[in-house]
Amino acid sequence: MASKSVIIFVAIAFLSIVSAKDFIVGDDKGWTINFDYQTWAQDKEFYVGDKLVFRYPVGAHNVFKVNGTAFQNCSKPPLSEALITGNDTIVLATPGRKWYICGVAQHCAVGGQKLVIVVNPVAMSPSVAPWRSFGAPTQAFPATGSANSIVLASFQSIIAAALAVFIVIVV
Ligand SMILES: *[C@@H]1O[C@H](CO)[C@@H](O)[C@H](O)[C@H]1NC(C)=O
Ligand SMILES: *[C@@H]1O[C@H](CO)[C@@H](O)[C@H](O)[C@H]1NC(C)=O
Numbered sequence: 001m002a003s004k005s006v007i008i009f010v011a012i013a014f015l016s017i018v019s020a021k022d023f024i025v026g027d028d029k030g031w032t033i034n035f036d037y038q039t040w041a042q043d044k045e046f047y048v049g050d051k052l053v054f055r056y057p058v059g060a061h062n063v064f065k066v067n068g069t070a071f072q073n074c075s076k077p078p079l080s081e082a083l084i085t086g087n088d089t090i091v092l093a094t095p096g097r098k099w100y101i102c103g104v105a106q107h108c109a110v111g112g113q114k115l116v117i118v119v120n121p122v123a124m125s126p127s128v129a130p131w132r133s134f135g136a137p138t139q140a141f142p143a144t145g146s147a148n149s150i151v152l153a154s155f156q157s158i159i160a161a162a163l164a165v166f167i168v169i170v171v
């Protein structure tokens, strides 16, 4: 009976990791000014292990992770802390509220180039952490747009659901 619960627990942990998602911030519009990132984020659920990908032409924008105060005020941290590759991937490592702004010119204050999200926790024991590598296939796809990640996410969900059914039957 105990082993059954352990297997189910491992299965649940596995499923939650397998379904880790990449979110292309702003989808096809990417990271830019005059885009409503709050509306973009509104219908999405973010979990620990998911990734945010900020895409923009190099030099046109950048990305700062800031705290709530700096977010409100659009105050920019030192430039040395900026992400500047134009394809900046941030792993959502901890639960809670996360804030991001662009530090170029007045993009944050005037252009509204700022994003706040809430990351939900995922229950996971350290012993199953190695399963995390199963989430890696998301990275293998150089996402050409949001469509890719959506297709990939549903693919993962189907695999996860199939696995769940399989495990429940076997157990
Ligand atoms: C927010 O970050 C700024 C620097 O970026 C710092 O001066 C300030 O103390 C921080 N506020 C809180 C509440 O952590
Ligand atoms: C907010 O911005 C104003 C003007 O840019 C500045 O004077 C003030 O110190 C900032 N406040 C914080 C908490 O960073």
Ligand SMILES: *[C@@H]1O[C@H](CO)[C@@H](O)[C@H](O)[C@H]1NC(C)=O
Pocket: 087, 089, 139, 140, 141, 142, 143
């Ligand atoms: C963006 O970065 C990811 C890794 O974080 C990589 O897999 C992907 O190929 C990159 N895409 C582009 C267009 O450079």
Ligand SMILES: [Cu+2]
Pocket: 032, 033, 060, 061, 062, 102, 103, 104, 107, 108, 113
């Ligand atoms: Cu910008």
